[in-house]
Amino acid sequence: MLVSAAVCPCPPLLVPEVAAGAAPELDAARAACAEALGVLAAARPDRLVVVGTADGPGREAYPEGATGSFRGFGVAAEVVLGARAESGATGPATDPERGATGGLPVSLAVGAWLLEQVCWAAAPVSGLGVGETSGTQECVTAGREIAAVSDRVALLVMGDASACRTVKAPGYLDERAAGFDTEAARLLAAADVPGLLALDAGLARELRAAGRAPWQVLAGAAGGAGLAGELLYEDAPYGVGYLVAVWS
Incomplete structure (x- = not known):
C-alpha cells in the first residue's frame, strides 16, 4: 500500500557537477x-x-545497486541507486554503455x-522507468503493481x-504551457488522482512534459x-516547469 510519495523535477542541472x-x-x-x-x-x-x-518505450525495472553516470553531459559524476550492488552484478542496470547516464535513465540517475x-x-530502493509515450492505463497498472509490492510503499516520482515556458526553453514558447503547468501543480497539491489520470497525454508530449507518465503511475499507486x-515548490527556471510536492 502506498503510504507516502514525493514528486521532484529531474533536470540533470540539479547536479552541481553537471551545471558546472x-x-x-x-x-x-x-x-x-x-x-x-x-x-x-x-x-x-x-x-x-x-x-x-x-x-525507450514500455517499462524497465532497476534493482537496488543499479548504477548511472552523467558522462553524457560531459562530467564523470556517478550515482548508485540505494545500496551499492553486489560485486559481479549483471544486467542492463549495470551496463556502463547503456544510455546517457550509464545504466539508469536520466530521470532515475537524478x-x-x-x-x-x-x-x-x-x-530498500528500486527503480522503474516508464516510457513517455506510455498510455494512462499502462501507467495505472504499473502504479497498482508497485502499491501491492509491500505493506508500506513510498514513491519518489521524478518528472x-x-x-x-519561454522562447529560450528547450521546446520554445508555447502559450499553452503555463496553463498546463498551473493545472499540474494544482492536481499535485490536492493529491487529485482522477485529475492526474485525466491529463492529456498528447498535449503533454507536445509541451515536452516528461512528468505526465510518472505522475500517472503515482495516481495508479x-x-x-x-x-x-x-506543493513545496513551483517555478520555471530555464523555461521548464519544475514542481516539488509531497503526498502523505
Whole structure:
C-alpha cells in the first residue's frame, strides 16, 4: 500500500557537477526536494520505488545497486541507486554503455543523486522507468503493481512539467504551457488522482512534459490510499516547469 510519495523535477542541472557550478537558481528546488525526501523517510516505508521516464518505450525495472553516470553531459559524476550492488552484478542496470547516464535513465540517475544527498537509509530502493509515450492505463497498472509490492510503499516520482515556458526553453514558447503547468501543480497539491489520470497525454508530449507518465503511475499507486498533498515548490527556471510536492 502506498503510504507516502514525493514528486521532484529531474533536470540533470540539479547536479552541481553537471551545471558546472552550484547553479544557485536551483537552490530552492534542491532544498524542496530534500524536504520532500524527509517526508518520505518520516512515513517509515519498508520499500521505496523511484519512478521516472525511461530511455525507450514500455517499462524497465532497476534493482537496488543499479548504477548511472552523467558522462553524457560531459562530467564523470556517478550515482548508485540505494545500496551499492553486489560485486559481479549483471544486467542492463549495470551496463556502463547503456544510455546517457550509464545504466539508469536520466530521470532515475537524478533521483539516485537526490537520495545520496540526504544519505537515504530509511528503506530498500528500486527503480522503474516508464516510457513517455506510455498510455494512462499502462501507467495505472504499473502504479497498482508497485502499491501491492509491500505493506508500506513510498514513491519518489521524478518528472518535469512543460519545457515550453519561454522562447529560450528547450521546446520554445508555447502559450499553452503555463496553463498546463498551473493545472499540474494544482492536481499535485490536492493529491487529485482522477485529475492526474485525466491529463492529456498528447498535449503533454507536445509541451515536452516528461512528468505526465510518472505522475500517472503515482495516481495508479495512490488509488484508495486517502493521501493528502502539499506543493513545496513551483517555478520555471530555464523555461521548464519544475514542481516539488509531497503526498502523505
